[in-house]
Amino acid sequence: MNTAEDMTNAIATARACLARIVELRKDAIEAEDNDSWDGWEKAQEYAQEMAYDVKVRTGWFNPWDGVTLPDDLAEGYITVAGGGPAARVWFELDGYGEAGQVKLQCQDWFTPWTDVVTSADEWDAMEWFVNCFNFRELY
Numbered sequence: 001m002n003t004a005e006d007m008t009n010a011i012a013t014a015r016a017c018l019a020r021i022v023e024l025r026k027d028a029i030e031a032e033d034n035d036s037w038d039g040w041e042k043a044q045e046y047a048q049e050m051a052y053d054v055k056v057r058t059g060w061f062n063p064w065d066g067v068t069l070p071d072d073l074a075e076g077y078i079t080v081a082g083g084g085p086a087a088r089v090w091f092e093l094d095g096y097g098e099a100g101q102v103k104l105q106c107q108d109w110f111t112p113w114t115d116v117v118t119s120a121d122e123w124d125a126m127e128w129f130v131n132c133f134n135f136r137e138l139y
Contacts, residue, residue: 006111010085014106014116017080017087018126020050025125047132053079054133056093077105078130084109091130099130 024043031039059074074093081087085108094100102123104116118126 007106007108007114010087010106010108010111010114011116013081013085014087014104017050018104018116018118018122021047021080021089021129022122022125025128028128044132047129050080050129051078051133052082055079056135076135078133088113089126089129091126093135097135099127099135102126102130 024047028040028043031043056076057074075091077088077090079086079088085106087106090103090105091099092101104118104126105113106116107113
């Protein structure tokens with residue numbers, strides 16, 4: 001069982017990564033408000049550069065119908081801090097390649113991935129972050 005003491009470093013790492021994501025989203029909104037395409041694009045590029053790893057996987061499908069990628073993509077994660085402690089943004093994709101659900105997760109050596117409590121604004125920032133990876137272009 002994870003105790004608060006066991007997870008202190010992992011939670012701090014995850015929250016630091018999330019703070020950067022929130023900051024980048026704020027920069028993107030500000031750039032959009034100022035009609036600065038370059039600023040908006042730069043914020044998205046910085047978000048993409050945060051990723052150590054990006055993984056997606058399929059949902060349920062009938063094997064006799066064949067898998068229809070990317071339509072069957074269901075969930076994934078973007079690792080934003082590797083090693084111990086580690087952090088990632090886990091997400092579900094809706095039917096259009098957009099983030100439907102997101103959550104911040106962390107782990108430390110020999111501990112399972114654990115959800116980190118986030119605010120509504122942080123949740124919105126994570127959703128923006130996932131959508132920076134343009135999964136909708138796969139559809």
